[in-house]
Amino acid sequence: MCAEEVWNYIKDRVSIDREEFFKMVSEIREKAKFINEKGAAIIAAEKLGIMADEILFPPIIGRVLEIGPVKRTRSGVPYRMFWIVNSSGIKSCVAFGDQHVNFLEDLEDKLIKISKYVVAKTTFGPLTRVTEISKIEVLDDDLYIPITDIDKAYVNSIAELKKSRISKLCKAVVIFDQVTELSVCPICGLAVSPSNGDWVCSTHGLVDPELRKVHRLQVSDESGIYSATFYGEVEELKNKLIVFKATFRGEELYILKIYSVQNIFE
Ligand SMILES: [Zn+2]
Structure with missing residues (x-):
């Protein structure tokens, strides 16, 4: 993602135009000498009220392909694996805490949106971690193709x-x-x-x-x-x-x- 992509991501939600945004970006780069343009664009977006984590980890939208059994961490926190599929592939996810674990129960094949997650590197590949501050929402089913039309499923x-x-x-x-x-x-x-x-x-x-x-x-x-x-x-x-x-x-x-x-x- 470059500065232009950051702009495209935020442009409908801010009250300044493209030129003003890129002026902010170059001002930030002048002050913080070694930062690259994208880094400066993310700082600029934050100044406009759009948090860096949302830009670095934009919401994931896809259908729930599989929901694993509920397990518990050593400290007793419930968690479960689940997998989301969309046209770009399958994402392995893990949800922590009673609220997310219970909410997932009936979401098989449903269209969901996950935001405020983090991605961990594991030996099995990237793992999307859905924690207490993360959000899982069910979206209107018509907003995406049915699971039978998703090739990657x-x-x-x-x-x-x-x-x-x-x-x-x-x-x-x-x-x-x-x-x-x-x-x-x-x-x-x-x-x-x-x-x-x-x-x-x-x-x-x-x-x-x-x-x-x-x-x-x-x-x-x-x-x-x-x-x-x-x-x-x-x-x-x-x-x-x-x-x-x-x-x-x-x-x-x-x-x-x-x-x-x-x-x-x-
Ligand atoms: Zn029985």
């Missing part, structure tokens, strides 16, 4: 998904679809096991189970044929092209969400 093939740390979007054709029903705990949705004529959830004890549909699928793309599981109500999937979000657990592909179903013979 997809893997090139299901084989590539095996190497991914996070769930991503894929396309595949279903070549086999067997629907079974599974008894699950009504509280947590996990499978229950029979015990002396009752049903037991490993977390919730004796429960009155609900029946849930399970699709056991074989799906194919250019990289191969894979066993996949999808829990939920969906039409018959055989011979359909599906767009879905999935992750691998061992050798099994877990389909978390199906976005579209298209008959390949129509």
